[in-house]
Amino acid sequence: MYETKYHRPVSLPQAAKFAADHGDEGKYLAGGMTLIPTMKQRLAAPEALIDLRHVPGLKGIKVEGKSIVIGGGMTHSDVAMSDEIKSVCPGFADLAGLIGDPAVRHMGTVGGSVANFDPAADYPAALLALGATIRTNQREIAADDFFVGLFETALEDGEIVTKIAFEAPDACAYEKFRNPASRYAMCGVFVARRGGDVKVGVTGAGSEGAFHWSEAEQALSSNFAPEAVDGLTMPQDNMMSDIHGSSAYRANLVKVVTKRAVKKALGH
Amino acid sequence: MGVEGIGAKVLRKEDRRFITGRGRYVDDMSVPGMKYAAFVRSPYAHAKINGLDTSAAEGMPGVIGILNGQQLQGDGIGNLICGWAVSSKDGTPMKMGAWPALASQTVRHVGQAVAIVVAETQAQARDAAEAVMVDYEELPVVTKAVEALKDGAPQLHPEAPGNLIFDWELGDRAATDEAFSKAAHVTRLHIHNNRLVPNPMEPRAALGHYDPAEDHYTCWTTSQNPHVARLVMSAFYNVAPEHKLRIIAPDVGGGFGSKIYIYPEEIVCLWASKRTGVPVKWTSDRSEAFLTDAHGRDHETDVEMALDADNKILALRVETVANLGAYMSLFSSATPTYLYATLLSGQYDIPAIHANVKAVYTNTVPVDAYRGAGRPEATYVVERTMETAARELGISPAEFRRKNFIRSFPHQTPVIMAYDAGDFDATLNAGMEAADVAGFDARREEARSRGKLRGLGMSCYIEACGIAPSKAVGSLGAGVGLWESAEVRVNPVGTIEILTGSHSHGQGHETTFSQLVAERFGLPVDNVQVIHGDTDKVQFGMGTYGSRSGAVGMSAIHKALDKVEAKAKKIAAHLLEADEGDIVIENGEVKVAGTDKKLGWHEVCLGAYTGHNLPDGMEPGLKEGAFYDPTNFTFPAGCYICEVEVDPETGTTQIIQFVAADDFGRVINPMIVDGQVHGGLAQGIGQALLEGTHYDDAGQLLTASYMDYAMPRAWDLPMFKVSTHETLCPGNPLGMKGCGEAGAIGSPPAVINAITDAIGNNELTMPATPEKVWKALSAVE
Numbered sequence A: 001m002y003e004t005k006y007h008r009p010v011s012l013p014q015a016a017k018f019a020a021d022h023g024d025e026g027k028y029l030a031g032g033m034t035l036i037p038t039m040k041q042r043l044a045a046p047e048a049l050i051d052l053r054h055v056p057g058l059k060g061i062k063v064e065g066k067s068i069v070i071g072g073g074m075t076h077s078d079v080a081m082s083d084e085i086k087s088v089c090p091g092f093a094d095l096a097g098l099i100g101d102p103a104v105r106h107m108g109t110v111g112g113s114v115a116n117f118d119p120a121a122d123y124p125a126a127l128l129a130l131g132a133t134i135r136t137n138q139r140e141i142a143a144d145d146f147f148v149g150l151f152e153t154a155l156e157d158g159e160i161v162t163k164i165a166f167e168a169p170d171a172c173a174y175e176k177f178r179n180p181a182s183r184y185a186m187c188g189v190f191v192a193r194r195g196g197d198v199k200v201g202v203t204g205a206g207s208e209g210a211f212h213w214s215e216a217e218q219a220l221s222s223n224f225a226p227e228a229v230d231g232l233t234m235p236q237d238n239m240m241s242d243i244h245g246s247s248a249y250r251a252n253l254v255k256v257v258t259k260r261a262v263k264k265a266l267g268h
Numbered sequence B: 001m002g003v004e005g006i007g008a009k010v011l012r013k014e015d016r017r018f019i020t021g022r023g024r025y026v027d028d029m030s031v032p033g034m035k036y037a038a039f040v041r042s043p044y045a046h047a048k049i050n051g052l053d054t055s056a057a058e059g060m061p062g063v064i065g066i067l068n069g070q071q072l073q074g075d076g077i078g079n080l081i082c083g084w085a086v087s088s089k090d091g092t093p094m095k096m097g098a099w100p101a102l103a104s105q106t107v108r109h110v111g112q113a114v115a116i117v118v119a120e121t122q123a124q125a126r127d128a129a130e131a132v133m134v135d136y137e138e139l140p141v142v143t144k145a146v147e148a149l150k151d152g153a154p155q156l157h158p159e160a161p162g163n164l165i166f167d168w169e170l171g172d173r174a175a176t177d178e179a180f181s182k183a184a185h186v187t188r189l190h191i192h193n194n195r196l197v198p199n200p201m202e203p204r205a206a207l208g209h210y211d212p213a214e215d216h217y218t219c220w221t222t223s224q225n226p227h228v229a230r231l232v233m234s235a236f237y238n239v240a241p242e243h244k245l246r247i248i249a250p251d252v253g254g255g256f257g258s259k260i261y262i263y264p265e266e267i268v269c270l271w272a273s274k275r276t277g278v279p280v281k282w283t284s285d286r287s288e289a290f291l292t293d294a295h296g297r298d299h300e301t302d303v304e305m306a307l308d309a310d311n312k313i314l315a316l317r318v319e320t321v322a323n324l325g326a327y328m329s330l331f332s333s334a335t336p337t338y339l340y341a342t343l344l345s346g347q348y349d350i351p352a353i354h355a356n357v358k359a360v361y362t363n364t365v366p367v368d369a370y371r372g373a374g375r376p377e378a379t380y381v382v383e384r385t386m387e388t389a390a391r392e393l394g395i396s397p398a399e400f401r402r403k404n405f406i407r408s409f410p411h412q413t414p415v416i417m418a419y420d421a422g423d424f425d426a427t428l429n430a431g432m433e434a435a436d437v438a439g440f441d442a443r444r445e446e447a448r449s450r451g452k453l454r455g456l457g458m459s460c461y462i463e464a465c466g467i468a469p470s471k472a473v474g475s476l477g478a479g480v481g482l483w484e485s486a487e488v489r490v491n492p493v494g495t496i497e498i499l500t501g502s503h504s505h506g507q508g509h510e511t512t513f514s515q516l517v518a519e520r521f522g523l524p525v526d527n528v529q530v531i532h533g534d535t536d537k538v539q540f541g542m543g544t545y546g547s548r549s550g551a552v553g554m555s556a557i558h559k560a561l562d563k564v565e566a567k568a569k570k571i572a573a574h575l576l577e578a579d580e581g582d583i584v585i586e587n588g589e590v591k592v593a594g595t596d597k598k599l600g601w602h603e604v605c606l607g608a609y610t611g612h613n614l615p616d617g618m619e620p621g622l623k624e625g626a627f628y629d630p631t632n633f634t635f636p637a638g639c640y641i642c643e644v645e646v647d648p649e650t651g652t653t654q655i656i657q658f659v660a661a662d663d664f665g666r667v668i669n670p671m672i673v674d675g676q677v678h679g680g681l682a683q684g685i686g687q688a689l690l691e692g693t694h695y696d697d698a699g700q701l702l703t704a705s706y707m708d709y710a711m712p713r714a715w716d717l718p719m720f721k722v723s724t725h726e727t728l729c730p731g732n733p734l735g736m737k738g739c740g741e742a743g744a745i746g747s748p749p750a751v752i753n754a755i756t757d758a759i760g761n762n763e764l765t766m767p768a769t770p771e772k773v774w775k776a777l778s779a780v781e
Helices: A011-023 A035-040 A076-081 A083-088 A090-097 A101-107 A110-117 A123-132 A214-222 A247-265 B016-021 B069-074 B120-132 B175-181 B226-235 B264-277 B288-293 B376-395 B397-404 B424-434 B436-450 B471-473 B507-519 B547-576 B601-610 B668-689 B742-759 B770-780
Strands: A005-007 A026-029 A048-051 A061-064 A069-071 A134-138 A140-142 A145-147 A162-168 A171-178 A185-194 A197-203 B035-041 B048-051 B061-068 B113-119 B133-138 B164-171 B185-193 B205-211 B218-221 B246-247 B280-283 B299-307 B315-326 B352-361 B455-460 B484-490 B494-501 B528-529 B583-586 B591-594 B599-600 B623-628 B637-647 B652-663 B722-724
Touching: A005 A214, A011 A026, A011 A048, A011 B742, A026 A035, A048 B205, A061 B205, A069 A083, A069 A110, A076 A090, A076 A101, A083 A090, A083 B494, A090 A123, A090 A171, A090 A185, A110 A123, A110 A162, A123 A145, A123 A162, A123 A171, A123 A185, A123 A197, A123 B288, A162 B288, A171 A247, A185 A247, A197 A214, A197 A247, A247 B770, B016 B069, B035 B120, B035 B264, B035 B288, B048 B113, B061 B069, B061 B120, B061 B264, B069 B264, B113 B120, B113 B280, B113 B742, B164 B175, B175 B299, B175 B315, B175 B352, B185 B376, B218 B226, B218 B264, B226 B246, B226 B264, B264 B280, B299 B376, B315 B376, B376 B397, B376 B455, B376 B742, B397 B424, B397 B455, B424 B436, B424 B455, B424 B637, B424 B652, B424 B722, B436 B455, B455 B742, B484 B547, B494 B507, B494 B547, B507 B528, B507 B583, B547 B583, B547 B591, B547 B599, B547 B601, B547 B623, B599 B601, B637 B742, B652 B742, B652 B770, B668 B742, B742 B770
Parallel strands: A005 A048, A026 A048, B035 B280, B218 B246, B315 B352, B494 B528, B652 B722
Antiparallel strands: A061 A069, A069 A162, A134 A140, A134 A162, A171 A185, A185 A197, B035 B113, B048 B133, B061 B113, B164 B352, B185 B299, B205 B218, B205 B280, B299 B315, B455 B637, B484 B494, B484 B623, B583 B591, B591 B599, B637 B652
C-alpha cells in the first residue's frame, strides 16, 4: 500500500469538505472491501481516505408498510439479518446474504457497493428491478438514471450515497450464479413483480454492468412463469467475455438464471 | 503398543500453537537492526535489459541500498542450478540456460527479479522499487510449450536451440511398435494436464543476516529442506561457506513442493545483508507468489493403448511435451521424466511401454514438482486412457481394470520400477463397496427425473514414494543422495529429543514421529520433542517432499531407536544383573522378563548419564544417530471413485460423493493420514474442476490473484469417504509407503471420468469449468 492520509469526518458536510480539499486524489472509505484490497495491490493510490463509518445519518433501516429505506452505511450483514426487511421483501435480504463471505458481509456496506458499481456487484440488479431511489447528500436519483456504465454512476465528485429507498414488490427473488474463482456474480438476476408489472435486473453478465432485460420483463409481465422466458434469446453482443465465460455462455446463463429467479419468486 | 503408539489417533501436538496463532513463521522473525527488502520485477515476459537507473530511487526516504545483477555477478554469486541431469535419447546432456538470481541482461518471465531495494520499512522499499527505472527492450514471447517447439518460435536461451531442453525417452520403442502392429483395438487420447499455482497458505519469505563479528551467515527461509538449501547456497551459489552458514526453516505454512527449491530471493537477501551491513527481510505478497513460486504440471500428451481381442493391454505409447517455464528449477528435469514416465504402467501388467518426453522453455514461471510431481500426470494419462478404452470396448471400467491388474509381486514394469507389494483387487473392492457402485444406475435414473446428469468415474492409481535409493537415483542423474538421517537424544531424566532431517510444514511430524517413541518405550508423546528445520541443530538431512518423511525419515528414526534400545538394555541388564536378552521395555519401564525385577525408564537413562555403574568399557550417555538409505521406492496405490451430478443448463458439476480406498502400508496415525488424504483430494479436485492458469499472448499471467485463479473451497467438496487397506511395504522396517500426495495424484482422473460419463462426451479438459462442461454438452446435443 502507498502512504495515504486518513480523515475521520463526523458529519456529512465535513466529509464533503475533505473530499473537496483533495479533489480527485481523495477517496471515500466505507467498508473498504473493494478499495482496501485494490490499494494493497498498489492498483489505487489515493492521496487521502475519508472514512464515512463514523458519520451519523448513514445508519439505520426503516420499514413502514411496504416502504423500505436503508442507510448507506449499513452492512450487507445488517440487511441480510434484518427481520423487518425479511418480512416485507425477503428477496432483497436474501441477495445481501449471498454477497461475498461472512467477513465481507460484516464490513462491506450498501452505499459503498452501490457507489462503486462493480459490474458483478449484486445490489444493482435489485435496485434496477425494484425501481429504487438512491438518495445522496445532495439529491435523489432513480436507479435507472444512477447506473451509467462500468464503475460509472451519476454521482458527482464528493457526492455520498446516504440511503437507498424502494417499495417492496408483491413478489421478488434473486438468483446468483457465481464466478468459480472470485465467487462474484457471473450472472445474477433479480426479478420483481408488482401486480402485472415485472422487472428484471441482471448483473455480472453485461459488458456495461447491470441492466434491465426488457424482453423478459415484457414476457413475464404477461405470464409470470419460468416458461415465459423459454422463447427468448439474450443477444450475445452486450455480454461480457473473459477467461471465465464467453459471451455465449453468459447469454445462456442470463436466461437460465432468470428462469430460476422466477421459480424462486413463485415460491417453488 | 502404548495408547499413543503406532495406529493411535493421537491429536496433533503442534496444532495447539497453530490454532492459537502462536506458530512462528519466517515473517514473525525479527533481529535487531533488521530492514526490509522489495524486489524490482520485470513487467515483461521477455525483454532485453538495456539499462538500470536507480538514481531517483536512491534518494527516496528510508532507502539503504539498491543492488543489481551485475553487482551480484561481480561478487561471484553463482547462477541457479538444476539438481538432476537428464540426457536426451541421443545422449546429449540437457541444455540449460543461465539463471542468475538477479537478471542483468535478459528477463524471460513476468515477475523475474532484476534488483533488490533495502529500506527502513517495507512500504519505503516498495515505493523505491517502483522508482527504479529499467530500460527494457521487448522481445517476442511464447508461453505454450507446443508453440515454443515450432519453427520460428521466439527463442529463450542461446544454449537451447528451438527451446528444447531435452528429448528423452524411456522403455522399448521397438517392442512397443511390434505390440501395436498386433493390436485388435487401439485407444487414442490427447491429454492436457493443466498448469497449477501451488498457493501454500504462507507465502515465501527470507531473512538474511550476516554477522561481521563472527563472519557468519544466518538465513531464515520458508524451506522444505533447509540442509539442501545450505549445501546448494554454499557449494553452488557461493553465498557463504557451508560451515559459516546456518539455515533455519521454522514453522512453514504449507509447501506442496513449491518450497523445495532454492529461489533467487533467499540468495539475494543473504548477499544483500553482507553488502548493506543490515539484516534483510523479504516477505512475498500473494501477487509475487503467483509470479515467482514454481508452478506445477503443464503437460500436453498423446497417448495410445494397444489391446488384444481379449481386452488385455499389449502396449502403451506416450508422447509428452512438458513446459518447464523460463528457467530450469531445481528438480524440474526429474519431474516430467523419472517421476512421470516410470509410473506409466499404473496398476497394470503392460508388456511394452514407450514414452518420449520433450522438455521445453517458455516465457512463463518455472515449473517444478508440485504435490505428486509427475505421478499425477502419469496417473491422469493412464486412468483416463483406461476409462476411455473400457467405454470404447463396451465393458465395465472396473472389470477392464481387474482383467489387467498386476497380481504377483515383485513385479518388474517395462519402465524401471519394480513394484514390491500391493493388492489392487482389495482397494478396488473396498472402493466399489463404499461407493455403492451396484446402486449407481438407480441413482442415475433418479437424478435424470430431476433433470440432472449423474456420472461415475474411477481411478486406480499407483505412485512411487519414499524417494529413493541413493545409488539408483545417482545412476539416473540425481545430484544428491536421497537417504535421511535422524538422531535420538535421550535426556538424563528420560525425556527424548528426536532430531530429524525431515521438515514438517503441515504434515504433523511432531506428533507422528513422537508416536514411534511411544510405541517403542511406552512413553507419552508429550515426553518427546521433535527438532527439525535448523542446520545448527540437525546435522544433515534431505528434507520433506515426495511423501518420504514416513518411509525414509521415520525409518532413520527407527534405526536410531534400535541403537538406543540396545544400549539401554545393556545398561539395564548390568544394573539388574540379568541377561540382556531377557530385558523388555514397555510402559516406561525396563523389566526382566518373567520376574518382578524392573527399573523405571528414567532410572536407566539417569544411569547412562551419571556413569556411576555402567558395564565395563561402555561410554556414558544415551544418544544415537542413524542414516537410512531406502532399498527401493515404495508404492502406495488405491482406488478412487467419484460420483458427480451435472446441471445441463449451466454445466455446473457437483461432486455427490468421493470414495478413496488407499493402501499406504503401515499407518502410524490414522487421523493424520485421513487429513493428508482430505487435503490431497481437495487439491486434486481443485485441479480437475477449478484451477486454471491462463497466460495471454504477451506472457502476462491473467490468473494472478484469487479473483481469477479458482481455489477449491469447502463448499466445492463433499464429505469424503476414506479408508485404508494395509499391505505392508517389505522394503523398510516399518512397512510404510507414504500418504502425502496420493489424494492429489489419484483424484483428477476420477473426477473427469465421472463428468465425461455424465455428459456422454469424452472431450473435456481440466479444469472442467461450468462453461467447458456446458460446451461439451452442447456438442453432443
